[in-house]
Amino acid sequence: MTQAISSGLEKAQKALNGGSSGSGKKIDQLASVTKDVHDDSHRITSDFGTKQTSTDDWLRVVTEDKIGPSLLEDAFGRSITNAFQNVWSMLEVLELSSAFGTFRLHESAEDVTSAGILTDTSRETPLFTRFSTVLGSRGSADTVRDVRGFAVKFYTEEGNWDVVGNDIPVFFIQDAMKFPDVVHAAKPEPHNEVPQAQSAHNNFWDFSYLHPESTHMLMWTQSDRGIPRSYRMMQGFGVNTYTLINKKGERSFVKFHFTPDLGVHSFVWDEALKLGGQMQGFSKMVAY
Numbered sequence: 001m002t003q004a005i006s007s008g009l010e011k012a013q014k015a016l017n018g019g020s021s022g023s024g025k026k027i028d029q030l031a032s033v034t035k036d037v038h039d040d041s042h043r044i045t046s047d048f049g050t051k052q053t054s055t056d057d058w059l060r061v062v063t064e065d066k067i068g069p070s071l072l073e074d075a076f077g078r079s080i081t082n083a084f085q086n087v088w089s090m091l092e093v094l095e096l097s098s099a100f101g102t103f104r105l106h107e108s109a110e111d112v113t114s115a116g117i118l119t120d121t122s123r124e125t126p127l128f129t130r131f132s133t134v135l136g137s138r139g140s141a142d143t144v145r146d147v148r149g150f151a152v153k154f155y156t157e158e159g160n161w162d163v164v165g166n167d168i169p170v171f172f173i174q175d176a177m178k179f180p181d182v183v184h185a186a187k188p189e190p191h192n193e194v195p196q197a198q199s200a201h202n203n204f205w206d207f208s209y210l211h212p213e214s215t216h217m218l219m220w221t222q223s224d225r226g227i228p229r230s231y232r233m234m235q236g237f238g239v240n241t242y243t244l245i246n247k248k249g250e251r252s253f254v255k256f257h258f259t260p261d262l263g264v265h266s267f268v269w270d271e272a273l274k275l276g277g278q279m280q281g282f283s284k285m286v287a288y
Contacts, residue, residue, distance in 0.1 A: 047079050055080070056211070058177040070176065077177045084180035097131045097142075097231060103154060112252040113244035117156045126155045131231045134166075135186050141276040143267060145226040147217075148234060163256055167228055168221065169237040172214040182207055182214075224266045233265040 036042050043051040058077040061068030072078065103125040109118045117125055133140050134147040148167040153160055172182050185207035208214045220226065228234040236258030244254050267275070 046076055047083070052076050055181075056175065056178055058175050074177075080177060080180055084183075099129050099131075099231075101127050101129065103127050109244075110246060112246055112250075112254060114247045115156075115244070116158060117154060117161065118244075123157070125157075128153045128155075135188075143227060143272040143276040145221060145269075145272070147221060148228055148231070150231075150236060163238055164240065165236040165238045165256070165258065167234045167236060168217060168225065170216045170220065171239070172208075172217045173211065174213050178211065182211075224268070225264075227267040227269075227272045229265040229267055230262075233260050233262050235259060235264050 044055055045051050055076070058070040059074035060070050070077070103117070105118060105121045105123065108121055113119065117123065129150060129152045131148060131150045133142075133144060134149050136144055136146055140146075150165050150167075152163045152165075154163070173179060185203040208218060236256075238256035240255075242254045242256075244252050246252070
């Protein structure tokens with residue numbers, strides 16, 4: 001494995017140098033901003049110059065048998081996520097679809113919550129839902145092998161409530177500190193939009209093999225579930241776990257699942273390639 005990686009790096013270096021070995025303008029530029037994280041003398045530092053012990057794990061409260069919440073006292077974690085928020089608006093240029101609708105509750109959930117929208121069966125709550133691919137940006141086809149994200153905004157009598165979800169019940173990471181890394185590894189190159197969505201590119205696969213917890217979601221995306229046929233035929237799974245409290249003050253952990261009335265349907269690879277070449281906005285055309 002090590003020999004194969006070394007051989008691949010040598011080939012990549014040769015390609016960057018226009019076919020010759022040794023140094024080159026691009027290689028020299030990369031070397032000037034590259035640090036070996038395994039070299040104690042070249043450890044990654046924070047924005048204020050302090051060497052970091054770990055860039056993958058947020059400081060948490062833990063015991064011998066349980067993992068507790070993340071702590072805001074982790075200055076490294078806060079620095080990484082704050083910096084990411086500043087550039088998120090530039091990265092998050094998505095291929096979007098949307099729909100308006102009405103939410104009607106058929107059975108009260110007063111055993112777990114006191115929220116009116118989930119206990120009052122006489123209400124009709126207007127809502128707005130946006131759908132999108134995740135890796136592909138503007139111009140990405142609806143038929144690419146990619147995660148589909150969505151957000152349902154309920155315009156309740158008490159205020160607006162957003163439920164965010166994906167079409168896959170697991171996620172690539174387990175620690176929020178890694179979120180900027182997985183997004184930067186997966187998104188298109190900012191200067192030329194290449195590659196995007198289903199393209200095979202090294203950044204993301206490097207991230208995947210360095211973070212074994214991403215394997216579960218990779219198996220989902222590479223399965224038949226990776227290419228939903230339509231937003232009307234796609235399961236949804238709430239990204240966040242909510243704490244709901246009923247009138248007795250009892251707490252419950254809740255995740256929201258969305259099940260399509262039309263059933264779950266997907267494209268096979270050959271269908272997706274043909275439709276992607278003929279009508280990129282297929283899902284939008286058949287959704288409404």
